[in-house]
Amino acid sequence: MRARDLVTDFPTVSLDSRVLEAARLLAAHDLPGLIVVDADGSPFSILPGTQVLRLAVPGYCQDDPALARVVDEAHADTFLRSLAGRTVRECLPANPRELPITDPDATVLEIAALMARTHSPLVAVMDGDRLRGAVTLQALMDRMLAL
Template sequence: MRAGELAAPYPTVDLSTPVIDAARLMAAENLPGLIVVDGDRPVTILPGTQVLQLAVPGYCQDDPALARVIDERSADLFVRNLGDRTVAEALPQEHRDLPVLEPDATVLEIAAVMARSRSPLVAIAEHNGPLLGVITLDALLERVLA
């Protein structure tokens, strides 16, 4: 089976999308991250952990024990720290390279790229072309374990 046959539609966001909307999309669809596009071309991945890094106060990241002193009601509202920030602001300074493969890639190529990049998502696109679909780790494992 080739990548083009395994690829499926997948939600995307662009750099100007409010990060709170991206977080809501991840939660609603139970996604580990989103593909960030520029027009119709895949650019990078916005991992859910990066959204958390932007939302969780720095002092709690530096010392998680400090999070315990915040009352439960206030702690439940930490995502409000996202405010009006955009996906562009949520991405690390050096964007995470998005694993992109062409539609004729084999299942082993997909697995190798996922393993090397430690990404649960691989975008499928022709060279510098529009996003054709995405292969998730779940879909890959389902295929190879069938």
């Protein structure tokens, strides 16, 4: 089994896309993350859904989870609104990690190793200069467990 057998079409966002639109895309399609592309349409980064949450959740709640409990329910339900007007570029880490990209000939083990090494729930599959789509963690696990 190769990446070409597991790849699916996958939505992309640009660096200047609005974070709330990216979050809506994640939710509407039940995606683990998104492929962020540069102006040329080439993968620039992977934006896991958890990274969107990291930007939205107040830092004090991340540093001390007990503080999240003291925020009243009305305010706790609206924390994503803090992302209004922010861009995907702002969600990306300051020090980018290895970009999880592979070619269509990558094996299941190569894809798994890349996901594990980069802490990414998806891997972009490039065929030369063309983005073919992505292999998701779910598709990879389904395949591995079926063997």
